[in-house]
Every structure is written in structure tokens, then in C-alpha cells.
Amino acid sequence: MxxxxxxxxxxxxxxxxxxxxxxxxxxxxxxxxxxxxxxxxxxxxxxxxxxxxxxxxxxxxxxxxxxxxxxxxxxxxxxxxxxxxxxxxxxxxxxxxxxxxxxxxxxxxxxxxxxxxxxxxxxxxxxARLGPEPLAPDFTAARLRAMLSGRKRVLKPLLLDQSFLVGLGNIYVDEALFRAGLDPRMNTAALTDQDIGRLHRAIRAVLREGIRYNGTTFDWIYPEGNMQAYLRVYGRKGRPCPRCRAPIARIVVGQRGTHLCLRCQDTDADSVPRRSSPSPDRQSRDQQ
Ligand SMILES: [Zn+2]
Missing domain, CATH: 3.20.190.10 (MutM-like, N-terminal)
Structure with missing residues (x-):
């Protein structure tokens, strides 16, 4: 889609x-x-x-x-x-x-x-029923934090909800969550301010990159993009995570096929692999 x-x-x-x-x-x-x-x-x-x-x-x-x-x-x-x-x-x-x-x-x-x-x-x-544009100047990390405040939803389905935020579908949500190091199954109530900051940067980065490469070609329906060469998890089940080399997994979240690295996106409170690097995006790009 x-x-x-x-x-x-x-x-x-x-x-x-x-x-x-x-x-x-x-x-x-x-x-x-x-x-x-x-x-x-x-x-x-x-x-x-x-x-x-x-x-x-x-x-x-x-x-x-x-x-x-x-x-x-x-x-x-x-x-x-x-x-x-x-x-x-x-x-x-x-x-x-x-x-x-x-x-x-x-x-x-x-x-x-x-x-x-x-x-x-x-x-x-x-x-009126559409959420904000993620690439608009007024979509700041502070705004995302305010939007998430008081919510208790599973993270991925909320990001797919066009009344919450427009433009994201299955591909770019999976990519943004990987880049932010967040588990798509986590509850939004557990997001820290740091998580939200990373999520905000990741959403904008992945969408900008998608536009730069004219979108993702997934089949004959949309043949004009090159972003598929730059996807890190979506459609890469079993292939090595660009960050830790563990195989990319495919699970179902909110009835949607979901690609993720179970190691890098493990947000279990006891084993949170919060990356200290300020630019995980660049790091994983270099590894590809
Ligand atoms: Zn990984």
C-alpha cells in the first residue's frame, strides 16, 4: 500500500x-x-x-x-x-x-x-480527523510527547492510526521502530522521553529517506521507487540485522506482519538495550 x-x-x-x-x-x-x-x-x-x-x-x-x-x-x-x-x-x-x-x-x-x-x-x-503531518515543521518531539501523553496503546497500531499521525503504513513504521530501537509491541505508556525523542527522529528520517529514493517498490503496483535497497528490517526476515547481525524476525502485531530485530528492539525493562550512540541511523547505515 x-x-x-x-x-x-x-x-x-x-x-x-x-x-x-x-x-x-x-x-x-x-x-x-x-x-x-x-x-x-x-x-x-x-x-x-x-x-x-x-x-x-x-x-x-x-x-x-x-x-x-x-x-x-x-x-x-x-x-x-x-x-x-x-x-x-x-x-x-x-x-x-x-x-x-x-x-x-x-x-x-x-x-x-x-x-x-x-x-x-x-x-x-x-x-479534520487526520493527525499531524510528520514532516511538518510543527511536528516536534515535544508535540509527539504531548500526543502520547496519557495514551495506553500498543505502539505499532497507534503509529498506523491516521487519526494519530498521518502517512505511516506497515513499511515505514517497521523501519522507524527499528531505527528508534523500540519494540512494536510495547505499550506507549512505557515510552520514556528519550524513547520519544528517538522515535520522532526515526520517523522523520525514514520518511525523508523514502522520499529521497522515490518510495519503496514492493511489486508492480508501485514500480517507481528505490527505497527497498535501503530498508533495514521490512521484508528482510531471516537476513542479518544491520546493527547486531541477529536474524530479522517476522511476527504479527495488531494483525499486521511486522519485521523487527528481537535483540535490538527488545524493550523488556530488565534488558533494555538503550543505545547510547546519538546517531544509530548513521552507524547502521555504515554497516550495510
Ligand atoms: Zn539487531
Whole structure:
């Protein structure tokens, strides 16, 4: 599933060729793609010019506001969504399409059809239930500490919860927790201020690195990234931990497959391997 770095990469790739173009057609064959319906989305957006395109959480947001008439279209790629320009006819699994006053059509390809396209006249309200952006300047360690204050949740599921913090999915949560040296199964009530500081740095570092490498290619659904070469635990079951060489384990946490080093991420109170090094990230990178 595309996470923050993948959606950011897609937004940056298509933005130059979408902004400034007027939408002249919208078609959707996937019965659930367009919400509430293809006809209603079409009626709202056709004739509008794309003023801006950006990412919020895992959503692509097209700003279509016109003098006094605010409008945004949001696209959620969900499990298997891809965004492709039409090159040679309709692409594989292309179910939803935008045509512009110039240039090729844009396709939302989605083999599992879990994606969603919707429109809103109140973006703030639509986004109200989303947590903060982890790469925003105001997402500080102090803010994360305040967000965690009083919570008693299992760490990994909380980080996957988009109402707590946006953008993280299974890959980047596992990577961030490894880099922070935290057990995904631990209760957030047991996090020390030091843990939170490391977690904050790790989340931002892993997302920035993901963006730098255009996201993670996991299969044909998302073929454009190189971050998979830099993952330290995700998808590496049985291979040596880049820090301690113990084999990476795969367990299930909150019904999600979870990759971790049971030695480096052991947060059992009696055997906490709190690293004293201020930059474990750099250290493990050097070892790779
Ligand atoms: Zn290890």
C-alpha cells in the first residue's frame, strides 16, 4: 500500500503536468471509486482548472477552487492504486480517468478497486480527523510527547492510526521502530522521553529517506521507487540485522506482519538495550 513517500513521489511526478489544466472529462467504471457517484464527481469537477496538487497524509489533493467557489478533489490510492498517464490506450486496471484540455489522460489504475475519489467544498472539515503531518515543521518531539501523553496503546497500531499521525503504513513504521530501537509491541505508556525523542527522529528520517529514493517498490503496483535497497528490517526476515547481525524476525502485531530485530528492539525493562550512540541511523547505515 502506498505510504507517505510513495504518494509524495506521485504528487511531485504529476504536479507539473496537471496544474493549470482544465478538466474536460471524468469517467469512472469502478463502482466504488467515485464517492458519492461518478456522475456527482463529474458534475462537480468538469470545467474546473487544477490550481494546485499536493499530498496530505496518504491522499492526493487537487485544488479546483474558482472565484468564490472552493472545491477540492481527493484521491486515496488505498491498497493497490497507481496513477498513470495514458501512453498507449487504457492502462491495465485503469478504471477511473481524467481528461484535460491538453496533454494525455490521467488514469487511476487499481486492481483491487479499494481506492476512492471524492470532492469536498470544505477541505479543513474533510481533513479534520487526520493527525499531524510528520514532516511538518510543527511536528516536534515535544508535540509527539504531548500526543502520547496519557495514551495506553500498543505502539505499532497507534503509529498506523491516521487519526494519530498521518502517512505511516506497515513499511515505514517497521523501519522507524527499528531505527528508534523500540519494540512494536510495547505499550506507549512505557515510552520514556528519550524513547520519544528517538522515535520522532526515526520517523522523520525514514520518511525523508523514502522520499529521497522515490518510495519503496514492493511489486508492480508501485514500480517507481528505490527505497527497498535501503530498508533495514521490512521484508528482510531471516537476513542479518544491520546493527547486531541477529536474524530479522517476522511476527504479527495488531494483525499486521511486522519485521523487527528481537535483540535490538527488545524493550523488556530488565534488558533494555538503550543505545547510547546519538546517531544509530548513521552507524547502521555504515554497516550495510
Ligand atoms: Zn539487531
Amino acid at each position: 502506498p505510504e507517505l513517500p510513495e504518494v509524495e513521489t506521485i504528487a511531485r511526478r504529476i504536479e507539473p503536468d496537471v496544474v493549470g489544466r482544465r478538466i474536460i472529462a471524468f469517467e469512472s467504471e469502478a463502482c466504488r471509486h467515485a464517492v458519492p457517484s461518478a456522475a456527482e464527481v463529474r458534475a462537480a469537477i468538469v470545467g474546473r482548472t487544477v490550481r494546485a496538487l499536493f499530498r496530505r497524509g496518504k491522499l492526493l489533493v487537487f485544488e479546483l477552487s474558482e472565484a468564490g467557489r472552493p472545491l477540492w478533489q481527493t484521491v486515496h490510492l488505498r491498497m493497490s492504486g497507481r496513477i498513470e498517464w495514458e501512453v498507449d490506450g487504457r492502462p491495465r486496471h485503469g478504471y477511473t480517468m481524467w481528461r484535460f484540455d491538453q496533454g494525455p489522460a490521467l488514469w487511476f489504475c487499481d486492481s483491487r478497486k479499494f481506492g476512492r475519489v471524492t470532492v469536498t467544498t470544505d477541505l479543513e472539515k474533510t481533513m
